[in-house]
Amino acid sequence: MSVTEGIILLHGFGGHHLQTALLARRLREAGYLVANIGYPSWRWPLDRVLDHLHDRLAASPIAHAARIHGVGHSMGGLILRAYIARHRPIRLGRVVMLGTPNSGSEIADLLYRLRLNRPILHHAGDLLRTRRLPAVEATLGTVDYPVGIIAGDKPMNGMTSNRIFRAANDGKVSVRATHLAGQSDHIVMPVAHTAMIYTRPVADQVMHFLRDGSFQHA
Template sequence: MPEGVVLLHGFGGMPVQMALLGRRLRRTGYAIINPHYSSWHWPVERIVDDLAPRFARFADQVSTIHFVGHSMGGLILRAAIAHRRPDNLGRVVTLGTPHGGSELADFLYRLGMHGPFLNRAGRLLRSARRPGVTAMLGAVDYPLGVIAGNRPLSPSLAGLLLQSPHDGLVSVAATHIEGQTDHLVLPVDHMTMIYSGTVARQIIHFLADRQFLRA
């Protein structure tokens, strides 16, 4: 059986955004699934309940199941692994995921504007997560590679809020998490990092070698 990779898009995203990355991984020999989830309408519990059976069926079809999540997708994958961990779990890579919480989400909460902009995702994306949400994400006790960006394409609201390096939406600092295996900062933007050939090569390297490739 081949090794498999689950791809998961970010907040407000669609599977088509992950399609190019999926093709690059298929060329390396991986089987791929690239499901959709309702990031705005559904609470994280319902998202995980919907995705977990699909992940379990895919895990039965591959020798090892890896996970790659962009932005909020990385948090959903952590919650899914904590909810129903596959016996053949391999490695996990997150791309621009605000593991420590999004400063932009915190700003929207301070303005009282989180409802219209974030709806059900707000409690997952903010840094002041309730204990139940934090517990749902689980501890990182599996190989996790984190890729962060520090080259936003254009000025943004987050750029005005963040004083430290960021990708246009998420700071590099917010992408760190206790238990991470490796962390890599690349000159990419939050929304376009999933299309980067360099990012794809780094993902492939981590899935194979449990570390990113450095010159």
């Protein structure tokens, strides 16, 4: 890599930055500066999460990178969309989403029907459900930057998840829900939702998109 490029790396709902540490290491080994930032996805409302990210990034070495990319797992991809809509980096590069429920998750809808959304999803529920309020949808902005999306279709609990989704899914998000208007590329890989952030082939595809603006299709 001839110039220094940075990556904002965000974990998903209920996660921790330690979960994305292996992916961060692989990205650093490829020559990127990586800001692997944790955030209280359950406890904090979106506005507070975005302020937290903005403060952390302003103090991070990637703030001075030649280009700033984004990689988000699951809900982390939605947080990236909202962050770019509010605090778009001047030198914004490419964004990769891993199993991100861009159209919402059917599991979140199930929790709403069971009235378990508050104790389980709390502040994240408005982002994760399929029927988002217009104001919530507006915070995610319009995608006018290069976005590559990786979806999984090999859930670990196949029989149970297939009864919920009735379509290809990774155990938590359906493949169709990962699609996004304006996406540059989309690929489906044989991985489960949580496992994808630890899988070397997924990391290779992330780096391929950041470098070339497309995935390596078979």
